[in-house]
Amino acid sequence: EVQLLESGGGLVQPGGSLRLSCAASGFTFTNYAMTWVRQAPGKGLEWVSGISSSGDSTFYADSVKGRFTISRDNSKNTLYLQMNSLRAEDTAVYYCAKDGCADVICYFDYWGQGTLVTVSS
Amino acid sequence: DIVMTQSPDSLAVSLGERATINCKSSQSVLYSSNDNNYLAWYQQKPGQPPKLLIYWASTRESGVPDRFSGSGSGTDFTLTISSLQAEDVAVYYCQQYYSSPCSFGQGTKLEIK
Numbered sequence: 001e002v003q004l005l006e007s008g009g010g011l012v013q014p015g016g017s018l019r020l021s022c023a024a025s026g027f028t029f030t031n032y033a034m035t036w037v038r039q040a041p042g043k044g045l046e047w048v049s050g051i052s053s054s055g056d057s058t059f060y061a062d063s064v065k066g067r068f069t070i071s072r073d074n075s076k077n078t079l080y081l082q083m084n085s086l087r088a089e090d091t092a093v094y095y096c097a098k099d100g101c102a103d104v105i106c107y108f109d110y111w112g113q114g115t116l117v118t119v120s121s
Numbered sequence: 122d123i124v125m126t127q128s129p130d131s132l133a134v135s136l137g138e139r140a141t142i143n144c145k146s147s148q149s150v151l152y153s154s155n156d157n158n159y160l161a162w163y164q165q166k167p168g169q170p171p172k173l174l175i176y177w178a179s180t181r182e183s184g185v186p187d188r189f190s191g192s193g194s195g196t197d198f199t200l201t202i203s204s205l206q207a208e209d210v211a212v213y214y215c216q217q218y219y220s221s222p223c224s225f226g227q228g229t230k231l232e233i234k
Contacts, residue, residue, distance in 0.1 A: 037171075045163075045171065045214055045225040059221045062122075095170055106218040107161035109182065111170035 002026040002110045004096045009115030016086050016119070022079040022096030022112060029077040030054075033099035035108055036070065036081050038092035038117075048094070049081065050105035059105055064090075086119045093117075123147050123217050127226035133234040140202040142229045144215035149195045152219065159219035162191055162200045165228075166211045174213075175200065207233065 008020040020036070035050040049070040050059040058070050069082040079096055093116050097108035124147040134140040150159045158178035163171040173182045175191035178198055188203040202209055210233060215226040 044228045045165075045216075047216075047223050047225065050221075050223075061222050100173075100176060104218075105221060105223050106159070107173060107176040107216065108163075108171075109173045109176075111172070114170055 002098065004098065004110060004112035006094065006096050006112045006115040009094065009117045011118045011120065012086055013121050014087060014119055017082070017084045018086065018117060020081040020083065020094055020096075020115060020117075022081075024077045024079065024096075024098070027098065027110075029072075030074045031102055033101055033103060033105055034072060034079045035097045035099055035105060036079075037095045037097055037108070037111075038090075039095070039114075040089075040092040043092075046092075047105075050099070051079070052104070053102045057103065083117070086117075088119050091117060091119050122222060123150065123220060123224055125215055125217055125224050125226040127213075127215060127229045129229060130227070131230040131232065133232045134202075134205045135234045136207065137204050138234075140205050140209070140231055142200045142213050142215075142231070144193075144198045144200070144226050146196045146198075146217050146219075150217045150219035151195050158194050158198070159217055160191075160193070160198050161216045161218065162189075163214045163216065164209075164211045165214065171214065202231075205231075205233070 036048040067085045093114040096112040098110040160178040162175040165171040179191045212228045
């Protein structure tokens with residue numbers, strides 16, 4: 001059974017940093033790209049960032065480019081999102097999702113339960 | 122960037138009736154070299170993460186009931202629920218993965234009439 005377990009969310013002040021983690025199990029982690037998608041309270045889905053199976057290629061939404069960094073540790077089956085210079089508009093539930101593809105960002109066939117990030121003073 | 126627009130924003134359908142949700146992309150998501158449409162559909166129930174229903178515009182994900190179907194090509198797509206069940210109440214999203222950044226539609230809220 002595929003499981004994705006996010007952690008690291010919480011309350012942070014504007015300008016602060018957080019590091020999200022996503023522990024994956026139940027599939028061969030090294031074979032698939034991975035993605036972060038967020039959802040602001042009461043709003044729709046917004047793709048944030050993706051990373052290829054090897055970690056060689058990374059992709060970002062314009063809204064987070066230069067502030068967020070996606071990475072993965074294939075030896076630990078874990079995906080990360082380092083979030084710096086956080087803004088109020090980054091407040092959202094952040095979902096980790098498994099891609100259906102290896103080296104490009106495509107559809108997302110498994111999702112974690114999400115972790116809430118709140119940016120507020 | 123490709124913009125995805127869904128219609129309607131909300132929809133109320135009687136139990137057992139057909140529900141149709143539309144999704145339009147600002148440019149084609151059909152990749153001519155493999156004839157695949159890079160379009161997926163998701164269902165999100167309150168308090169839950171999204172669930173993949175359809176990918177490649179018309180391929181049903183394993184375990185998804187066959188009352189759900191996807192159709193369309195190029196820029197215009199449709200998600201159809203052939204006979205609405207109570208458990209289908211949710212928000213539905215389309216997503217294009219033809220080009221980065223991938224993008225979602227704004228969502229369509231489906232309710233029981």
